[in-house]
Amino acid sequence: MKVLDVFQHNTDHHFLHWKDTSDPSLRSWKLAPKKLFNGLASGDLLLQPFFQPLCLPSPAPDNGRVDSAIDFTPLATSLTFPTGTHIFSAIPTKTFRQACATALVPSHLRAINGHAWKSFWSLALTMVQRNVLYRFISNSIPHKSLLHRVFTDLHPSPLCTICSISTETSVHFLFHCPPKATVWRAIIFEFLWPTVSIQDIITAITSLDFHNIKYCQRSEVSAPIIVILTLANIWRAHFRTVFDATPFEAQTIIANIRADVIRRINEDQVHSTI
Numbered sequence: 001m002k003v004l005d006v007f008q009h010n011t012d013h014h015f016l017h018w019k020d021t022s023d024p025s026l027r028s029w030k031l032a033p034k035k036l037f038n039g040l041a042s043g044d045l046l047l048q049p050f051f052q053p054l055c056l057p058s059p060a061p062d063n064g065r066v067d068s069a070i071d072f073t074p075l076a077t078s079l080t081f082p083t084g085t086h087i088f089s090a091i092p093t094k095t096f097r098q099a100c101a102t103a104l105v106p107s108h109l110r111a112i113n114g115h116a117w118k119s120f121w122s123l124a125l126t127m128v129q130r131n132v133l134y135r136f137i138s139n140s141i142p143h144k145s146l147l148h149r150v151f152t153d154l155h156p157s158p159l160c161t162i163c164s165i166s167t168e169t170s171v172h173f174l175f176h177c178p179p180k181a182t183v184w185r186a187i188i189f190e191f192l193w194p195t196v197s198i199q200d201i202i203t204a205i206t207s208l209d210f211h212n213i214k215y216c217q218r219s220e221v222s223a224p225i226i227v228i229l230t231l232a233n234i235w236r237a238h239f240r241t242v243f244d245a246t247p248f249e250a251q252t253i254i255a256n257i258r259a260d261v262i263r264r265i266n267e268d269q270v271h272s273t274i
Contacts, residue, residue: 108139108206116208129228132235136170136205144168162241162248173238175202180234182250187257191217191226201227220265229260 240246
């Protein structure tokens with residue numbers, strides 16, 4: 001099945017859209033979803049090389065044994081509902097809601113309750129600010145350990161891009177890399193309670209519970225906003241180093257965070273007067 005089998009090109013507006021459901025050319029693809037799922041599970045359909053890196057086994061456990069076989073059966077199974085109805089089939093909305101309600105929540109998200117999620121989504125944040133926080137919570141930071149495992153040819157080393165000393169994990173990426181830890185210590189001393197540790201901040205983020213670090217030395221802005229502004233600036237500075245070879249300088253980043261805090265306070269004051 002190709003894109004042109006189910007889409008057609010609009011020459012006037014230059015975009016793709018679904019073919020009309022009555023288009024005779026679609027008749028041969030009525031059973032395509034079932035064929036796709038069965039083909040993936042049986043191995044008749046090969047999604048390599050695009051999907052194979054993403055299906056590589058996790059790093060070997062302590063016993064050193066790991067199953068290196070590539071199996072798409074879990075993928076095919078995840079695309080079906082518990083009743084066996086394929087996701088592309090017509091199903092009642094009740095069935096869909098039940099399937100979502102019974103889905104297994106990943107372990108790293110179980111510590112976050114519904115109220116915390118609502119508070120997070122209600123915050124007035126930029127796309128970058130929300131993106132980096134959500135990526136960290138959902139284990140989606142593109143750190144070198146992950147990139148090295150998935151794209152070894154492009155990333156031959158798992159070492160940190162900034163310090164080149166430690167293996168880069170998501171925590172190292174945002175917090176423990178020495179220059180980034182310097183930024184955090186300065187921000188804690190200037191804006192938060194001095195006894196707050198970097199680990200306290202990590203715990204607050206992963207649970208979206210900022211109660212233990214709620215005190216802020218600036219009454220016009222909250223501690224969670226200070227943390228999020230710091231994360232966003234570290235994220236931007238990291239990728240400026242990666243893509244533009246801009247040096248990662250802690251003092252420059254701290255100055256940018258101060259400017260963002262002032263900007264945030266001014267924006268909040270304007271909004272409060274409207």
